Amino acid sequence: MDAFFELHRDLPREGPGEPADIAWASNLVDLKPAAQMADVACGPGGDIAALLAAAPDGHVTALDKTAHFVGAARDAWTNDGRVTVLKADMARIMNRYDMIWCAGAVYFLGVTQALTAWRKSLHPGGVIAFSEACWFTDTPSDRAKSYWDREYPAMTDASGIAAQVSDAGYEVLGTRRLADPAWEAYFAPLEARINLLRPMANARVQAVLDEAEEEISCWRAHRDDYGYLLSVVRPR
Numbered sequence: 001m002d003a004f005f006e007l008h009r010d011l012p013r014e015g016p017g018e019p020a021d022i023a024w025a026s027n028l029v030d031l032k033p034a035a036q037m038a039d040v041a042c043g044p045g046g047d048i049a050a051l052l053a054a055a056p057d058g059h060v061t062a063l064d065k066t067a068h069f070v071g072a073a074r075d076a077w078t079n080d081g082r083v084t085v086l087k088a089d090m091a092r093i094m095n096r097y098d099m100i101w102c103a104g105a106v107y108f109l110g111v112t113q114a115l116t117a118w119r120k121s122l123h124p125g126g127v128i129a130f131s132e133a134c135w136f137t138d139t140p141s142d143r144a145k146s147y148w149d150r151e152y153p154a155m156t157d158a159s160g161i162a163a164q165v166s167d168a169g170y171e172v173l174g175t176r177r178l179a180d181p182a183w184e185a186y187f188a189p190l191e192a193r194i195n196l197l198r199p200m201a202n203a204r205v206q207a208v209l210d211e212a213e214e215e216i217s218c219w220r221a222h223r224d225d226y227g228y229l230l231s232v233v234r235p236r
């Protein structure tokens with residue numbers, strides 16, 4: 001098995017996030033109970049339950065390009081008619097939605113490019129809610145800067161994200177900085193798996209474990225420097 005999936009299989013989610021984020025976003029826009037929602041780049045589907053809690057009579061189309069994650073989400077939701085799980089590229093979303101949710105994955109396309117591509121997939125009045133890595137200081141520590149220079153050199157701050165949203169012809173309805181429990185919801189199971197795999201890992205897996213440990217440790221040491229910003233936006 002690929003060293004990445006050796007670590008990342010069976011995790012409940014693949015990035016920071018908690019149900020409170022989705023509750024906040026859906027309350028902000030007064031999401032209707034029968035809302036049509038997309039969970040774009042859903043990973044293993046860790047946000048689907050919270051999306052359904054926000055709109056219990058609605059429907060979630062969850063999609064991801066990675067077969068392994070699509071399989072995990074499908075297995076979990078196969079008996080719920082309110083959920084459809086697709087293996088699909090987020091650059092080409094089909095159908096139309098009241099809310100497009102995208103946790104920690106817009107950067108694969110770029111904020112402006114993603115919002116521009118998804119505009120045609122919104123019902124009138126529909127919104128996009130996305131979380132995106134974000135600097136919260138102009139003077140990050142050397143360690144945080146070097147981590148993110150490797151991982152996401154184009155990472156910007158809240159005003160940079162707002163400018164990218166505006167360039168796509170959208171207005172920002174609200175923003176929220178993801179709280180520590182959102183990070184721990186990702187890191188706690190990841191850390192448990194690192195500890196499980198470490199004793200018998202080969203060199204390739206050890207390298208993946210080292211990388212994940214640095215991700216966790218850097219955030220714990222420098223969480224004031226950076227985080228994720230959740231933005232809820234609507235076409236102007």
Ligand SMILES: C[S@@+](CC[C@H](N)C(=O)[O-])C[C@H]1O[C@@H](n2cnc3c(N)ncnc32)[C@H](O)[C@@H]1O
Nearest residue numbers: 013014015041042043064065066089090103105
């Ligand atoms: C950081 S993970 C976030 C997953 C999930 N939203 C979560 O919070 O658990 C990023 C996800 O984006 C997916 N992805 C990357 N590029 C994609 C694309 N072009 N189309 C669909 N999914 C994509 C990956 O397979 C991965 O599951």
